[in-house]
Amino acid sequence: MAFRTAAGSLPSSAEERCDAAVQLELNEWKGIVEPRLVVRALCPTLRGECDPLVVEPPFLDAVVRELEGHNREPKPLTGPPTRAIRDRRGEGFAGVAGDLLSSGESVAIVCSDSARRREGLETVVGGMGCAALGSWDDLLADPALAGPFRHLVALDPPLDPAAVDALASSPAPEYGLLHLAWGPAEVDFALAVARSELDMRPSVTVVYRALREVGEGSVAQVLDACDPRPRSPRAAARALRILTELGLAAVERSDASVVCRFLQAAQTQLESSPTYRACQARLQAAEAHLRAAPARAA
Numbered sequence: 001m002a003f004r005t006a007a008g009s010l011p012s013s014a015e016e017r018c019d020a021a022v023q024l025e026l027n028e029w030k031g032i033v034e035p036r037l038v039v040r041a042l043c044p045t046l047r048g049e050c051d052p053l054v055v056e057p058p059f060l061d062a063v064v065r066e067l068e069g070h071n072r073e074p075k076p077l078t079g080p081p082t083r084a085i086r087d088r089r090g091e092g093f094a095g096v097a098g099d100l101l102s103s104g105e106s107v108a109i110v111c112s113d114s115a116r117r118r119e120g121l122e123t124v125v126g127g128m129g130c131a132a133l134g135s136w137d138d139l140l141a142d143p144a145l146a147g148p149f150r151h152l153v154a155l156d157p158p159l160d161p162a163a164v165d166a167l168a169s170s171p172a173p174e175y176g177l178l179h180l181a182w183g184p185a186e187v188d189f190a191l192a193v194a195r196s197e198l199d200m201r202p203s204v205t206v207v208y209r210a211l212r213e214v215g216e217g218s219v220a221q222v223l224d225a226c227d228p229r230p231r232s233p234r235a236a237a238r239a240l241r242i243l244t245e246l247g248l249a250a251v252e253r254s255d256a257s258v259v260c261r262f263l264q265a266a267q268t269q270l271e272s273s274p275t276y277r278a279c280q281a282r283l284q285a286a287e288a289h290l291r292a293a294p295a296r297a298a
Contacts, residue, residue: 019045048125050118053108053134053145059233060220064258066237067219067251081168083152083176089183093155094124096181100151101129108132108149110139110167112156112193121155136163139170147171153179156190159286191290196231198283200238200276203230207239211249211262218257238275245273 021041027034056062088096100107107129111117114135125131132149136158139145146152150173157180158164168178182190210225223229223236230236240260243249246268250261270276 018042045123047122048128049130050109050121050125050133051130052114052118053132054114054138054142056115060223062233063219063223063236063240066234067240067258068253081165082170082172083168083178085164085168086177086179088179088181091181093153093181093183093186096179097125097131097153098128100153100179101125101131104129105151106132106149106173107151107153108134108146110152110154110156111135112159112190114138116193117155136167139167143167143170148173150175151177151179153181155182156186156193157182157290159190159194159282159289161289187290191287194283194286194290197235198279198286200235200242200279201270203235203239204242204270204276206230207236208243208248211243211260214260214262216259216261218259219251220257222260238279242270242273242276245275246270 019042020039023038023040025036025038027036057065097107097109109117109121109131111121111133112135114133118133121131121133131153134145136156139152140163146167147170152167152170154164154167158167164178164180206226206228207222207230210222210227214222214225219240222240226236230239240249240251244251247265248263248268250263252259252261271280
């Protein structure tokens with residue numbers, strides 16, 4: 001309920017985000033008492049900033065780095081926990097992040113895919129403060145990234161349940177905390193990211209057709225011929241690696257670039273590729289974990 005509020009000051013659509021100052025009251029009418037939320041002030045939400053913990057190179061450079069083995073595969077962490085784990089699932093991410101950012105303490109948000117999450121998060125945390133942003137893969141591959149931040153807020157669940165304890169063992173300031181803040185929608189998002197990164201059949205099919213069309217050319221030429229192009233550099237590099245393992249492609253470094261060549265070979269099965277089998281196994285384990293994991297604190 002918004003008394004003495006001009007219609008023009010209200011959001012024009014459900015998609016428009018606003019910050020509101022509200023007051024909770026008890027409304028009494030003819031012996032009936034009910035709660036009432038009164039809007040005292042309303043203004044458009046200002047965008048905030050989420051600084052990436054890892055600055056990604058251009059797409060093509062990232063594909064080449066993946067092909068050459070300079071990737072950020074998660075590393076196992078050992079040692080005693082350095083952060084206490086706070087299970088805050090069910091409280092709502094915006095509320096959890098808002099509380100922490102308004103405290104003025106250092107905060108980093110952990111998600112499944114930083115590039116996909118960044119724009120939306122900058123709207124959600126707008127006006128609350130500045131947060132850093134990194135993916136689970138970023139932080140597990142380089143735990144030192146977590147060192148400056150007292151609070152790590154896990155927006156999305158990890159694909160591997162052991163990753164929570166691993167991140168709790170990452171470098172931390174005194175009294176460091178790891179907050180679990182995902183809900184059902186974030187579980188669905190993590191599943192979607194896992195499928196786009198690990199279900200390799202669609203990416204392999206697209207890259208194979210593009211390479212067959214090009215015949216021989218640079219990675220850039222092959223990717224330009226892809227329709228659609230694999231969403232991430234890692235998926236593109238994995239697709240090329242699978243094709244080389246199947247004897248359907250050759251990938252070689254030249255003086256100027258990485259050259260891909262289409263090879264004629266007998267029909268084969270994707271399951272013959274070790275990389276494909278590893279991706280399938282990881283995806284199946286992630287789906288089993290995420291479907292079974294509670295999205296709310298007990």
